[in-house]
Amino acid sequence: MPGAQIETKLWVWQRLSAAVLGVCVFVHLGMIIYAVQGGLNAAEIITRVSGNFLWFVFYAVFILAVAVHAPIGVRTILNEMTPLSPKATHLVMAVLCLVILVMGFRAVIGLYQAGAGL
Amino acid sequence: MSNTIKVSVWRGAKDGEYQTFDVPRQPSQTVLDVITYIQRHIDPTLSYRFACRVGVCGSCAMTVNGRPRWTCRTHVDKVATDGTLTVAPLRNLEVVKDLACDMTTFFEKMNRAEGKFHPTKTRDDDFAFIKPDDKKRKQAAAGIECIGCGVCYAACDIVDWNKDYLGPAALNRAWTLVNDERDGGNEIRLAAVAGDAGCHACHSQQGCVEHCPKHLSPTHAITGLKRETAKAAIKGLLGGGD
Numbered sequence: 001m002p003g004a005q006i007e008t009k010l011w012v013w014q015r016l017s018a019a020v021l022g023v024c025v026f027v028h029l030g031m032i033i034y035a036v037q038g039g040l041n042a043a044e045i046i047t048r049v050s051g052n053f054l055w056f057v058f059y060a061v062f063i064l065a066v067a068v069h070a071p072i073g074v075r076t077i078l079n080e081m082t083p084l085s086p087k088a089t090h091l092v093m094a095v096l097c098l099v100i101l102v103m104g105f106r107a108v109i110g111l112y113q114a115g116a117g118l
Numbered sequence: 119m120s121n122t123i124k125v126s127v128w129r130g131a132k133d134g135e136y137q138t139f140d141v142p143r144q145p146s147q148t149v150l151d152v153i154t155y156i157q158r159h160i161d162p163t164l165s166y167r168f169a170c171r172v173g174v175c176g177s178c179a180m181t182v183n184g185r186p187r188w189t190c191r192t193h194v195d196k197v198a199t200d201g202t203l204t205v206a207p208l209r210n211l212e213v214v215k216d217l218a219c220d221m222t223t224f225f226e227k228m229n230r231a232e233g234k235f236h237p238t239k240t241r242d243d244d245f246a247f248i249k250p251d252d253k254k255r256k257q258a259a260a261g262i263e264c265i266g267c268g269v270c271y272a273a274c275d276i277v278d279w280n281k282d283y284l285g286p287a288a289l290n291r292a293w294t295l296v297n298d299e300r301d302g303g304n305e306i307r308l309a310a311v312a313g314d315a316g317c318h319a320c321h322s323q324q325g326c327v328e329h330c331p332k333h334l335s336p337t338h339a340i341t342g343l344k345r346e347t348a349k350a351a352i353k354g355l356l357g358g359g360d
Contacts, residue, residue: 003313003314004309004312004316004347004351004357005309005312005354005356005357007312007313007314007318008318008347008350009352011318011344011348012348012351012352080279080280080319
């Protein structure tokens with residue numbers, strides 16, 4: 001089948017990134033729910049998280065997983081639901097990946113720098 | 119039980135209309151009995167397809183009250199709960215006339231999925247000895263009873279919107295061969311079933327599992343193909359110049 005290799009590899013990447021996202025979302029939401037039980041608000045949580053290298057690594061991994069997972073899924077939806085050509089949906093996937101990476105890392109780096117006093 | 123049942127039957131091809139017949143009720147009457155009665159006693163021009171009448175050949179599948187079914191093993195009592203029947207040809211296949219569909223695409227897709235045996239031995243070689251409890255043999259046995267009726271194909275929404283999609287039956291057939299120790303065609307088979315018209319198009323909605331008259335699970339087979347194609351892709355065996 002044409003494109004069997006690339007289609008299957010994209011499927012594998014999406015499943016692997018989904019597994020990473022599952023853990024990330026659990027930790028992210030779990031930490032928020034845990035923290036607000038003690039009365040912390042969003043600003044206070046950010047103050048405690050920012051500047052911490054481990055949280056920086058955690059959210060960097062989170063962003064990488066989103067940047068892999070979401071564009072592949074959007075490409076599949078566009079292939080199934082729109083008349084766009086496979087080349088066009090591939091391009092949309094690549095652009096969306098870049099947008100998520102830039103926006104995501106801008107936020108994560110900003111969060112880290114704020115706490116590190118940079 | 120009323121003495122007759124009102125049956126609406128599709129007449130025509132792609133364009134057509136339902137025609138209503140009153141058919142005498144009988145004990146243990148099947149939907150195929152009803153259609154056969156209409157053809158033998160009311161309107162001999164009615165076209166439909168059947169052969170064995172006992173759930174072996176897979177040729178009598180039709181849409182009965184909105185669901186694809188094997189009509190020879192579908193009792194009127196079970197499906198005509200409001201005392202009426204609506205019988206149409208299978209979905210997702212071109213209608214030849216009335217209730218008879220052109221199954222060419224369905225069987226071509228079995229070929230496209232490399233649903234044929236690739237022998238690795240000759241008649242001069244010894245038998246292949248595969249234990250009954252062998253894991254791969256069990257996987258193959260789970261899907262081997264497919265009778266090629268096309269019910270799963272008609273029940274599948276992915277086939278409905280993606281005409282290139284191989285469909286549950288072809289992929290189930292491929293999966294039985296992937297697990298056949300005697301077969302040597304897996305490299306081309308896995309390349310044939312991978313991709314957006316193959317196993318990766320399946321959304322696991324399980325319409326095929328819900329409707330399969332043999333209670334097979336093509337979804338399970340497709341999941342297995344996704345796993346095996348993933349291993350093949352990582353090894354770079356799926357070809358295609360990608």
